[in-house]
Amino acid sequence: MSIAVVANASTWAWYFSRATGLVALVLLTGIVVLGVLGPLRVATERWPRFAIRALHRDVSLLAITVVAIHVIMIMLDQYVHVPLSAAVLPWGSSFKPFWTGMGALAFDLMIAIVVTSLARMRLGYTAWRFVHWFAYAAWPLAVAHGLVTGSDSRKPWVLALTVACIAIAAIAVAMRAQNGTAAGSLEA
Numbered sequence: 001m002s003i004a005v006v007a008n009a010s011t012w013a014w015y016f017s018r019a020t021g022l023v024a025l026v027l028l029t030g031i032v033v034l035g036v037l038g039p040l041r042v043a044t045e046r047w048p049r050f051a052i053r054a055l056h057r058d059v060s061l062l063a064i065t066v067v068a069i070h071v072i073m074i075m076l077d078q079y080v081h082v083p084l085s086a087a088v089l090p091w092g093s094s095f096k097p098f099w100t101g102m103g104a105l106a107f108d109l110m111i112a113i114v115v116t117s118l119a120r121m122r123l124g125y126t127a128w129r130f131v132h133w134f135a136y137a138a139w140p141l142a143v144a145h146g147l148v149t150g151s152d153s154r155k156p157w158v159l160a161l162t163v164a165c166i167a168i169a170a171i172a173v174a175m176r177a178q179n180g181t182a183a184g185s186l187e188a
């Protein structure tokens with residue numbers, strides 16, 4: 001394979017890694033909002049609660065797939081040199097180690113949440129719910145990771161997107177906190 005082909009592939013991987021990172025952030029924000037809507041019992045005739053729950057689950061599966069593609073693209077990108085282990089080990093990267101590690105931690109939490117949700121019947125409600133609360137931790141970790149490691153994060157439209165995600169998630173979480181601990185739990 002010629003050097004030009006490898007360089008070209010690496011450039012494409014770099015574009016895709018940035019794009020998938022941003023899509024993952026938007027999806028993760030959507031998951032937080034949809035997760036909060038469940039216990040708040042926000043539902044309409046058109047969007048009954050079971051539909052919101054199903055959407056929350058489907059967006060979660062889509063998000064973890066997009067993050068997996070993000071990680072594969074990072075591996076293919078010759079510029080950043082991040083080893084495969086850094087996908088799940090928070091100390092595995094030599095490129096911006098701490099902040100790439102935040103991304104790995106967010107990914108680990110997402111995997112834990114999806115696995116425990118798939119095994120929810122066997123696990124029992126209390127254990128599942130305990131792990132599910134980590135959804136809230138995965139989101140700020142991912143935001144911090146994207147802001148510091150991203151090549152595009154200083155661009156106005158990327159900053160605007162990130163601020164919009166933060167504002168939307170903050171409103172959803174504040175509504176949830178206000179509505180109270182009494183209202184129940186996140187539902188997958």
Ligand code: HEM
Nearest residue numbers: 018021022024025103104106107142146149150151152153
């Ligand atoms: C929940 C999981 C994750 C989310 C939501 C996420 C999201 C993002 C976002 C939004 C960016 C900034 C894109 C830009 O502005 O250019 C980014 C960049 C980056 N991410 Fe992630 N990420 C996640 C997990 C990971 C993991 C596990 C790794 C480790 C391999 C990783 C490695 C990187 C690297 C190296 C960059 C810098 C790419 C560049 O701009 O050159 N991410 N990520």
